[in-house]
Amino acid sequence: MTMRIALLGATGGIGGHVLAWALSEGHDVHVLARRPELLARQPQLPARSAGPPARSAGPPARSAGPLAPAEGGRVLAAGRQIPAADTPALGRLTVTAGDSLDPGSVAEVVAGADAVFSALGPRGPRSTRTPSLLAESAANLVAGMDRAGVGRLINVSAAGAFITGDPDTGALIKAIIPRVFAAAFADVREMEAAIRASNLSWTLVRPTRLVNHPATGRYRVRADYPPPGGRKVSRADVAHFMALALTQDAWLHAAPALAY
Numbered sequence: 173m174t175m176r177i178a179l180l181g182a183t184g185g186i187g188g189h190v191l192a193w194a195l196s197e198g199h200d201v202h203v204l205a206r207r208p209e210l211l212a213r214q215p216q217l218p219a220r221s222a223g224p225p226a227r228s229a230g231p232p233a234r235s236a237g238p239l240a241p242a243e244g245g246r247v248l249a250a251g252r253q254i255p256a257a258d259t260p261a262l263g264r265l266t267v268t269a270g271d272s273l274d275p276g277s278v279a280e281v282v283a284g285a286d287a288v289f290s291a292l293g294p295r296g297p298r299s300t301r302t303p304s305l306l307a308e309s310a311a312n313l314v315a316g317m318d319r320a321g322v323g324r325l326i327n328v329s330a331a332g333a334f335i336t337g338d339p340d341t342g343a344l345i346k347a348i349i350p351r352v353f354a355a356a357f358a359d360v361r362e363m364e365a366a367i368r369a370s371n372l373s374w375t376l377v378r379p380t381r382l383v384n385h386p387a388t389g390r391y392r393v394r395a396d397y398p399p400p401g402g403r404k405v406s407r408a409d410v411a412h413f414m415a416l417a418l419t420q421d422a423w424l425h426a427a428p429a430l431a432y
């Protein structure tokens with residue numbers, strides 16, 4: 173069944189994999205991007221590759237055959253809508269240029285969606301970052317989705333922001349990591365609090381340290397805290413899990429942590 177998916181963070185690592193998966197599954201995707209032209213650089217996008225890379229980003233069970241690589245290439249640029257006329261097997265991509273800190277832009281992108289994915293993350297030099305990016309964006313998502321009557325949200329969080337509560341994490345790591353990433357983790361926790369306080373059907377996906385390996389589809393998942401000994405997971409596998417979570421009720425109102 174094809175769906176209408178809203179996606180924040182599509183120009184990023186995890187978000188790029190989510191985008192590639194969603195389009196390859198034939199979903200209609202509405203993306204919010206500050207700089208839509210960066211979408212053309214996403215190496216995971218089927219249209220830009222020689223082979224079917226999105227297959228590794230999507231759940232294997234749902235990729236029964238090889239995904240059709242795009243013929244001729246898709247033009248990705250700022251604009252309202254980019255129909256995939258040359259790639260009938262792929263979903264349509266709509267791009268809204270805007271910032272997740274702007275409530276109106278977020279509301280526009282989530283309106284009419286069956287599900288919303290957010291893989292936002294702070295970028296650029298610390299001096300130019302908004303310390304509350306994730307919390308403010310989450311508040312905008314909750315308000316926009318509430319208003320539009322959209323219920324399902326699959327949102328990237330971070331396992332590290334919660335390790336002080338993990339009975340299986342050593343005291344040394346608990347003492348160091350939260351200090352090093354104090355500001356970033358505070359934003360993550362506020363983001364989670366805003367989403368948990370909402371009426372949405374949320375899943376807060378908590379990766380351990382992100383790496384850029386290809387998707388394996390083989391990672392461990394544990395509620396709230398990383399699987400014992402788990403330290404890292406690839407962005408592609410996080411996207412893989414997010415795609416699976418869309419079709420499974422098991423992770424509704426839950427915070428699954430991912431690691432190999």
Ligand SMILES: NC(=O)c1ccc[n+]([C@@H]2O[C@H](COP(=O)([O-])OP(=O)(O)OC[C@H]3O[C@@H](n4cnc5c(N)ncnc54)[C@H](OP(=O)(O)O)[C@@H]3O)[C@@H](O)[C@H]2O)c1
Pocket residue numbers: 180181182183184185186187204205206207210270271272273291292293294295305328329330331332378379380381382383407
């Ligand atoms: N690094 C780790 O080891 C680690 C571990 C666990 C969890 N995480 C979490 O994982 C998340 C995603 O990681 P990632 O590596 O996939 O992220 P990433 O590659 O840095 O991508 C971040 C995305 O957010 C977008 N974004 C940032 N500010 C925005 C704004 N104001 N408006 C609209 N879009 C905005 C970026 O767009 P632009 O292209 O416009 O910048 C980009 O698409 C982060 O939230 C991070 O906290 C990270």
